[in-house]
Amino acid sequence: xxxxxxxxxxxxxxxxxxxxxxxxxxxxxxxxxxxxxxxxxxxxxxxxxxxxxxxxxxxxxxxxxxxxxxxxxxxxxxxxxxxxxxxxxxxxxxxxxxxxxxxxxxxxxxxxxxxxxxxxxx
Numbered sequence: 500x501x502x503x504x505x506x507x508x509x510x511x512x513x514x515x516x517x518x519x520x521x522x523x524x525x526x527x528x529x530x531x532x533x534x535x536x537x538x539x540x541x542x543x544x545x546x547x548x549x550x551x552x553x554x555x556x557x558x559x560x561x562x563x564x565x566x567x568x569x570x571x572x573x574x575x576x577x578x579x580x581x582x583x584x585x586x587x588x589x590x591x592x593x594x595x596x597x598x599x600x601x602x603x604x605x606x607x608x609x610x611x612x613x614x615x616x617x618x619x620x621x
Contacts, residue, residue: 511563514542516550525550528568531582531598532605533560535575545582547600570618572596573608580619 514530516523525542532543535557541549554560561571571577582598589595592609594616607615 510565511560514550514552516542517553518550523550527564528579528581531579531600533557533569533577543598543601545600566618567621570615572605572611572615576605578605583619 510527512527514525514527516525525544529545530542531545533552534541534543534549538555540552540554540557540560542552543549552560557571557575557577561569561577564577568580569577570580578596578598582600584597584599586594586596589606593612594607596605596607598605
């Protein structure tokens with residue numbers, strides 16, 4: 500096993516979603532966005548559906564995700580690099596992000612925009 504094999508296995512690979520008395524498995528690779536809203540964390544998938552997660556802290560969830568794939572663009576949203584359709588300047592210090600299957604346009608925070616640009620080029 501190489502170092503990269505070991506480090507990648509430490510990241511969350513799937514999420515169990517409790518839904519109407521049953522459990523559903525959502526593979527992390529199918530999650531395009533995590534969003535914190537009103538004390539709840541939602542996982543937006545590649546089908547454009549949102550699922551309520553049992554996790555309640557976006558920072559704790561962020562620490563369990565592969566930083567090569569997921570990036571926290573603002574205090575409410577973590578995105579999957581594979582979900583980005585395009586991005587454009589929104590203001591001088593922020594970007595507007597367009598994700599596959601999502602109507603909402605996400606805006607990077609001023610403090611994260613420079614790191615987001617670097618992350619995209621890795």
